[in-house]
Amino acid sequence: MPEPLVVMEAVTLLSPEGRPVFRDLHWRLDRGARLHAPGGAGGGCTALLRLCAGIAEPAEGRIILDGVAHEPGAPHPFLARGALGWVPSDGGLAVNLSLLANVALPLRFALNQDRREAERTALGWLDQAGLGERVHERPAVHGNRESWMASLARAGAKGSRLWLVDRPHGGLDLASIQAAERILAQAAQDPDVTLLLVGGDWMARLGSHLQIGNGQVSPGRKA
Amino acid sequence: MTPSDAGPGALSLPEYLAYHLGAKVRRAFAQLGSVSWLLGQGVRGALRLRPEQLKVVLEVTRIQIRFTALDALPICVLTALLLGGITLLQVFGQLSAYGVESYLSQILARLVIRELGPLMVGILVISRSGTAMATEMASRKLSGELDALCANGVDPLQYLLLPRLLGGIVSVFALVILFDTVALLGGFLVAWLRLPLSLSFFLGALGSAIGHRELTATFTKCLVFGTAIPLVCTAYGLRVKLSTTEIPQAVTKACVVSLLVLLLAGALLSVLIYA
Numbered sequence: 001m002p003e004p005l006v007v008m009e010a011v012t013l014l015s016p017e018g019r020p021v022f023r024d025l026h027w028r029l030d031r032g033a034r035l036h037a038p039g040g041a042g043g044g045c046t047a048l049l050r051l052c053a054g055i056a057e058p059a060e061g062r063i064i065l066d067g068v069a070h071e072p073g074a075p076h077p078f079l080a081r082g083a084l085g086w087v088p089s090d091g092g093l094a095v096n097l098s099l100l101a102n103v104a105l106p107l108r109f110a111l112n113q114d115r116r117e118a119e120r121t122a123l124g125w126l127d128q129a130g131l132g133e134r135v136h137e138r139p140a141v142h143g144n145r146e147s148w149m150a151s152l153a154r155a156g157a158k159g160s161r162l163w164l165v166d167r168p169h170g171g172l173d174l175a176s177i178q179a180a181e182r183i184l185a186q187a188a189q190d191p192d193v194t195l196l197l198v199g200g201d202w203m204a205r206l207g208s209h210l211q212i213g214n215g216q217v218s219p220g221r222k223a
Numbered sequence: 224m225t226p227s228d229a230g231p232g233a234l235s236l237p238e239y240l241a242y243h244l245g246a247k248v249r250r251a252f253a254q255l256g257s258v259s260w261l262l263g264q265g266v267r268g269a270l271r272l273r274p275e276q277l278k279v280v281l282e283v284t285r286i287q288i289r290f291t292a293l294d295a296l297p298i299c300v301l302t303a304l305l306l307g308g309i310t311l312l313q314v315f316g317q318l319s320a321y322g323v324e325s326y327l328s329q330i331l332a333r334l335v336i337r338e339l340g341p342l343m344v345g346i347l348v349i350s351r352s353g354t355a356m357a358t359e360m361a362s363r364k365l366s367g368e369l370d371a372l373c374a375n376g377v378d379p380l381q382y383l384l385l386p387r388l389l390g391g392i393v394s395v396f397a398l399v400i401l402f403d404t405v406a407l408l409g410g411f412l413v414a415w416l417r418l419p420l421s422l423s424f425f426l427g428a429l430g431s432a433i434g435h436r437e438l439t440a441t442f443t444k445c446l447v448f449g450t451a452i453p454l455v456c457t458a459y460g461l462r463v464k465l466s467t468t469e470i471p472q473a474v475t476k477a478c479v480v481s482l483l484v485l486l487l488a489g490a491l492l493s494v495l496i497y498a
Binding site for chain 2: 016050053054055075079080081082083084086088090092093094095105106108109110111112113114115151154158164
């Protein structure tokens, strides 16, 4: 049996106000799994993604990603080699860089591609995301939709092994949904790629249902 | 009751003062520790840079130098010119009283090169770039940009801190040289209006006044100030946690602490080099 990609052992996560979001959580995310949590305000879906990425620090317990535990303040080797596709609700782009530079940056930094190669790859993925003509614009001139799509393109360009995708703020138009579905379906063609998707009814088609609530995570039934 | 709850009535005055002063000293050491940790991580990150990462860092460094040094040229030149002239006027008045105006250029050179140049440039860099760095870091942290960088395999200390350190050192160094040159030139212009002073005499006296100690002091201060300002401002910017209302507080603290570090380090270096 292959080793799970993410293992959470007795994890307790507190909100900034001290309210428990997860309490004594034991959960594992298998390699190649495609999971979708419907998400809802305050449900803990985003927190689960942040825990998997090592961005949120649990009050208790430990999180093991690809066989290595997250340590506070130390870059995780899985992240350092660019294997994580992190797509937060707001896109998480650097505001002082163009969309092209945003997507190319991790390719240069984590995957050691030279600038030309990284920009060529980034251009291809931004084109797939429907942003081919706006690649030189900065996130500030765009709405949240474009930032989120660029973030999805960034995850694709890196050849991510684990995709942590949060619902886009403000939703997407039909063309963007179709483009996002194409990108995620393309990623899912690789059986080793793991998808953990939150929110968006259209994302439910791409993964099995995951129930998050009452401080726990459990497999759920499709609505 | 803990000592923090207790007033001077519950504890003796020396105990009360010792407790509260002790807390401040502990906090100061904790902050010094976190800034030192950041510097250590920055150096560690620099040693681990791969060739393509180095290219990215140098690209960002170039932008930092443009903002910190090039964009500060007009204000730096104006300040230096005025300060050189004003300093000379003050010094001239004192020297005239003793009839030793011939020492004018030597005193001016030592004053500007040893102390005023690095100090004024440091203050300019704190007010222009230090505040910007603290604000930028705080905003990036609150907006989740730093988290996104980490998650995407970009070490923020390599990508954000290193270029600011390198840019700070190069910029402070370049600005100090410019400042000293313009301040001395401004001093000469004022002196030339009031004294029968030739440029060749002025330059000759300058040459004899500038020795290896002046150069050592200037270069050491450039290195220390250029490292300390971005480091302190970045560290304070990164200390915000939840709310945008923390940003102005972080920026104010970054400015005050940078200025304090500048003055303390400047005084310490002067004592070490000239005492």
